[in-house]
Amino acid sequence: MARPRILVVGAGFAGVECVRRLERRLTPEEAEISLVAPTSYQLYLPLLPQVASGVLTPQSIAVSLRRSSRHRTRIVPGGVIGVDPEAKVCVIRTITGEVTDRAYDHLVLAPGSITRTFDIPGLTEHARGMKTLAEAAYLRDHVIAQLDLADASQDEAERAARLCFVVVGGGYAGTETAACLQRLTHHAVKRYPRLDEREISWHLVDLAPRLMPELGESLGRAALDILRRRGIEVSLGVSVAKAGAEEVTLTDGRVLPCRTLIWTAGVAASPLIATLDKETERGRLVVTPQLTVPGASGVFALGDAAAVPDLAGGKEGAICPPTAQHAQRQGRTVADNLIATLRGQPLRPYVHKDLGLVVDLGGTDAVSKPLGIPLRGLPAQAVARGYHWSALRTNVAKTRVMTNWLLNAMAGDDFVRTGFQRARPPALRDFEYTDTYLTPAEVRAHTASLRASAG
Known part of the structure; x- marks a missing residue:
């Protein structure tokens, strides 16, 4: 008999952890495992702000999928753009643009999330995100380029716009991005004799009334104090009303001359979820406590794209937050x-109590809450970096990250612009390819012949 075909979609924390465990616990004769991912690495997302600020090199947080000694999974380089649960087929667009079909017996959906956007004029054209390795590398180049251009400019208005940076989103990504990049410009400006540090302005804005409410009031206030002490203007209860190439209009009426708008205002489930035409909750695919998808035989879903019941939270109807720890x-x-399932045994529900939160603000600044214990300063920094370092999947990645941290601590920042910028600045959709997915009707039309033959 043919081996059951397991198809895993997504090489994030959830998908890679699932594949690694399957490789360890299943014999090659029990199943054929395939993984669909546009890149052959797992990205350690929590450290992206440190890549953007140059503390870490891009390669150090891109962990190869092919380093495992048990590696036998077939990696399909591309992205799934549609799923037909009835025909048990995924529609895949490869990295060369070809569209192919791949049948499965068991499907694991872990496509992750995309940057959440709103219907704000100019947002998708002029904002940059912090969700991919390419975005982090681009942002580093872009920020340093603004310093270069401001230093060379004779126009005061242009200098002011180039030296104004706006970050939207007071969660972990936005707070860490603002903190790390502000630290980069603070150190870099000393190498620009024609620039005054007082000319550089950083703004962090968020609609929420508090910064990182998950940390609690005390630690959230401590993080806020750190940012303001560094000169970052934090505006809460405020967002962007309109974005342009040379200015940003905020909802409180302020107009900021600005050439850099960084958008980190939350995430949304991958558009792939909508192609299944199954029940969703807040855009995430509804699943059982066992992580199966009701009404879709052989389909499991998890991670940022699934509304996984939080059985350990103690609140009825609560779902797990989209964090790496849960994924x-x-x-x-x-x-x-x-x-x-393959061995005819009962399934078990997912139960996990959150172990805590860590926020690295660069340098010796951090706030952390491991196991509910509030920490700040160097102890919090040690916990934050220790947690991230231990979570890296390979010894090679751990060595690279530790070496980068030590080198940065001893030699300081470097301000090399590597040339990743393009003549036409890329927009949010250029990095995340959100317009490539099929509708449920298009998926069914595409797989009609397969469903007919199956019937």
């Missing part, structure tokens, strides 16, 4: 449940 552990649960 990794959900990956293990799905792998175990897949193995149980």
